[in-house]
Amino acid sequence: MLLMAGIxxxxxxxxxxxxxxxxxxxxxxxxxxxxxxxxTAAMVSAALEVTGHLKTDPPYFVFAGDTGRGxxxxxxxxxxxxxxxxxxxxxxxxxxxxxxxxxxxxxxEAAVRCSKKPxxxxxxxxxxxxxxxxxxxxxxxxxxxxxxxxxxxxPEALHPAYISKHLFETESDRHPELITTAYNNKGAxxxxxxxxxxxIVAAEDRIIAVIDEPDIxxxxxxxxxxxxxxxxxxxxxxxxxxxEKAAVTSAKVNRMAGLLAGVNPASRIYEVIKRxxxxxxxxxxxx
Amino acid sequence: xxxxxxxxxxxxxxxxxxxxxxxxxxPPPALRKGCDLALDINLVEQAAVExxxxxxxxxxxxxxxxxxxxxxxxxxxxxxxxxxMVKAGNMKLTFEDGSGVIVNISGGGCPDIxxxxxxLLGRRLDQIPQPRELGHTLxxxxxxxxxxxxxxIWRGSGKGCC
Numbered sequence: 001m002l003l004m005a006g007i008x009x010x011x012x013x014x015x016x017x018x019x020x021x022x023x024x025x026x027x028x029x030x031x032x033x034x035x036x037x038x039x040t041a042a043m044v045s046a047a048l049e050v051t052g053h054l055k056t057d058p059p060y061f062v063f064a065g066d067t068g069r070g071x072x073x074x075x076x077x078x079x080x081x082x083x084x085x086x087x088x089x090x091x092x093x094x095x096x097x098x099x100x101x102x103x104x105x106x107x108x109e110a111a112v113r114c115s116k117k118p119x120x121x122x123x124x125x126x127x128x129x130x131x132x133x134x135x136x137x138x139x140x141x142x143x144x145x146x147x148x149x150x151x152x153x154x155p156e157a158l159h160p161a162y163i164s165k166h167l168f169e170t171e172s173d174r175h176p177e178l179i180t181t182a183y184n185n186k187g188a189x190x191x192x193x194x195x196x197x198x199x200i201v202a203a204e205d206r207i208i209a210v211i212d213e214p215d216i217x218x219x220x221x222x223x224x225x226x227x228x229x230x231x232x233x234x235x236x237x238x239x240x241x242x243x244e245k246a247a248v249t250s251a252k253v254n255r256m257a258g259l260l261a262g263v264n265p266a267s268r269i270y271e272v273i274k275r276x277x278x279x280x281x282x283x284x285x286x287x
Numbered sequence: 288x289x290x291x292x293x294x295x296x297x298x299x300x301x302x303x304x305x306x307x308x309x310x311x312x313x314p315p316p317a318l319r320k321g322c323d324l325a326l327d328i329n330l331v332e333q334a335a336v337e338x339x340x341x342x343x344x345x346x347x348x349x350x351x352x353x354x355x356x357x358x359x360x361x362x363x364x365x366x367x368x369x370x371x372m373v374k375a376g377n378m379k380l381t382f383e384d385g386s387g388v389i390v391n392i393s394g395g396g397c398p399d400i401x402x403x404x405x406x407l408l409g410r411r412l413d414q415i416p417q418p419r420e421l422g423h424t425l426x427x428x429x430x431x432x433x434x435x436x437x438x439x440i441w442r443g444s445g446k447g448c449c
Binding site for chain 1: 306329330331332335351352353354355356357358359361365367368369370372374376377379381383390391392393394395396397398399400401402404405422423424425426427428429
C-alpha cells in the first residue's frame with residue numbers, strides 16, 4: 001500500500017480515508033469534493049497520475065480538513081498512530097499538517113512497530129516536525145526547497161521561520177554546503193531532493209544528481225510545483241524504483257510537465273498536473 | 288514570557304479556552320526575562336497566539352527554546368515578464384505588476400497555507416486581509432511579510448494607488 005496523509009483546506013472536512021476519484025480539477029473522496037490546488041491536493045493528484053500511468057495500485061489516502069487551527073492535523077496523527085500497524089503500508093507519505101513534535105514521535109514509533117518499516121517520505125509541515133524532533137535520519141526522503149534546506153542545516157531551528165540568518169541563502173550555489181551541513185547535523189533524511197532553480201538529489205552527504213533542464217523559471221512561482229514532485233517521487237518508489245532514481249525522475253518529469261503546459265507565473269498547478277502523463281511518456285523510466 | 292505571574296495565568300486561560308495546547312512552565316534560565324513563569328506553546332502557532340493575547344494580556348516575548356530568537360527577516364524580489372515574486376523566508380508570493388493581483392502563493396508547510404492560498408489568490412494586494420490575521424502559524428507570519436514586501440514594491444511602482 002502507498003499511504004498518503006495530509007490536511008485539506010476545508011473547515012468542515014472530517015477525517016476521510018480510502019481511494020480518491022478525480023473529476024477534472026477536483027478530488028472526490030467519500031462524497032467530498034476537494035479543489036486540486038497547492039498543498040496535499042496537488043501532491044495527491046500527481047501521485048494519481050503516476051499510478052495511473054504505471055497501472056500500479058492507486059494510493060490510499062487519509063485526509064482531514066484543517067485551515068490552521070490544528071484540529072484536523074491532530075486527527076490525522078492519531079489515526080495513523082492507531083492504525084498504521086494494521087494498514088502496513090510499504091510507502092508512507094506525510095505532507096501538510098501542523099508540526100506537533102510529540103505526535104510525530106508517537107507516529108514514528110507506530111511506523112517502527114509495523115512488521116516492515118515503511119519507506120518514510122515527508123514534505124512540508126511533516127518534514128518540519130520530523131526534523132525538529134530529531135527523526136530526520138530515520139526518514140528515507142525529504143523534499144525541501146531552498147529555505148527549508150537552510151532549516152534542515154540549522155541544528156537548533158524548530159521551523160524555517162526561525163533559522164540562523166547566515167544559513168538562510170536561497171542562491172543555489174550554496175546548496176552543496178548546506179546539504180553537507182544538514183547531514184553533519186543529522187537534519188537530513190537518507191535521500192534529499194532539494195527543489196529549486198536547480199533540483200539537487202543527495203544521498204548520505206553525496207550529491208548524486210543535479211537536474212536543471214528544461215529551465216522554467218516560472219515554475220518557482222506556481223504554488224504546488226514542489227508538492228507534485230513529492231507525489232510523483234512517492235508513487236515511483238512504490239512502483240519499485242530505487243529512492244535515488246525516483247527522486248531524479250520526479251524532478252525531471254515535473255520540469256517536462258511544466259514545459260508541456262507552457263506555464264507562466266500566473267499558471268495554476270492543475271495545468272502542470274494534466275501534463276504529467278505526457279511527461280512520463282517522454283521520460284525513460286527503464287534506465 | 289511575561290512580566291508577572293498574573294499575566295501568565297490569564298494568557299494560559301485565554302489560549303486554552305480557544306482550544307490551544309499550552310502549559311505554564313518555568314522559563315529556562317538562559318531565556319529568562321520578566322517573571323519566573325512562562326507559557327509553553329507550540330511555537331508554530333505563534334500567529335494565533337499573538338492575535339489572541341493582543342490587547343488582552345501583555346507579554347515580554349515569544350521565543351524559541353533554542354536557536355535564533357528572531358524571525359527570519361530576509362525579503363527577496365524576483366522579476367518576471369509582467370510579474371514579481373517576493374520571497375520572505377520559506378514563503379513566496381507572486382503578483383501581476385500592473386493590477387497588483389496575487390496570482391500565486393507557494394512554499395510553506397503549515398496547515399493554514401493551502402487555505403490562505405485559496406483565500407488570497409486572484410485578489411488585489413491592497414484589498415486582502417493580512418495573512419497574520421487570517422492564519423495561525425509561522426508560515427502565515429512569513430506570508431504576511433511577503434505581502435508587505437509586495438505591497439511596498441507595487442505602491443512604489445506608482446501602480447498601486449487608489
